[in-house]
Amino acid sequence: MDLAWLLVVPAYLLGTFPTAIVVGRRVGRDPTAEGSGNPGASNTFRTMGRRAGATVLVGDVAKGALGAALGLLSGNRAVGVAGGLAAVLGHVAPATRRFRGGKGVATGAGMAAVLIPIGALALAAVWLVTVRVVNAASAGSVVVAVGFPVAAAAVGRPAGEVVAFAACGALVLARHRGNLERLRRGEERTLAPEASE
Numbered sequence: 509m510d511l512a513w514l515l516v517v518p519a520y521l522l523g524t525f526p527t528a529i530v531v532g533r534r535v536g537r538d539p540t541a542e543g544s545g546n547p548g549a550s551n552t553f554r555t556m557g558r559r560a561g562a563t564v565l566v567g568d569v570a571k572g573a574l575g576a577a578l579g580l581l582s583g584n585r586a587v588g589v590a591g592g593l594a595a596v597l598g599h600v601a602p603a604t605r606r607f608r609g610g611k612g613v614a615t616g617a618g619m620a621a622v623l624i625p626i627g628a629l630a631l632a633a634v635w636l637v638t639v640r641v642v643n644a645a646s647a648g649s650v651v652v653a654v655g656f657p658v659a660a661a662a663v664g665r666p667a668g669e670v671v672a673f674a675a676c677g678a679l680v681l682a683r684h685r686g687n688l689e690r691l692r693r694g695e696e697r698t699l700a701p702e703a704s705e
Contacts (some may be wrong), residue, residue, distance in 0.1 A: 512582035523598020527567035572618025592619030627659030
């Protein structure tokens with residue numbers, strides 16, 4: 509067995525780092541008890557303001573990027589893909605918090621930024637346009653989740669890698685089930701902050 513695959517374990521643990529909870533504690537708030545209750549960038553942005561939301565976004569993206577980069581440092585790209593996916597899984601289902609984590613899109617974006625940077629830039633643009641049109645971060649996240657394997661295929665990655673990005677997208681979509689239902693009913697929360705900075 510290639511020992512490089514053991515790097516998937518620290519990549520998962522990296523994904524479990526509770527960025528939103530740590531940022532919330534610094535300002536005396538708990539994102540899991542406010543707004544949607546989701547420990548992610550969008551809920552932090554809405555309930556604690558732009559600065560806190562941006563900090564969480566950067567932190568969650570960094571988890572996916574570092575998970576993938578850690579694997580790539582082994583010289584085996586497949587380990588990099590697995591490391592990025594493990595970081596997303598760690599964020600979404602952290603064993604350290606009873607498997608109750610965030611929704612994974614920012615961490616998945618970090619994985620994509622390292623593994624398919626051109627595709628990641630295109631997905632970021634798609635997210636921005638979707639959110640501006642719909643005014644709901646979840647709509648952009650759903651579109652990006654669907655776009656993960658499309659972007660991987662578009663930049664010429666092999667089938668195994670496309671499948672890995674499809675798994676990442678499926679994980680994100682599964683965590684957005686409630687959002688999809690609210691979007692269907694026209695009741696989804698907007699991205700507008702509920703709190704000043």
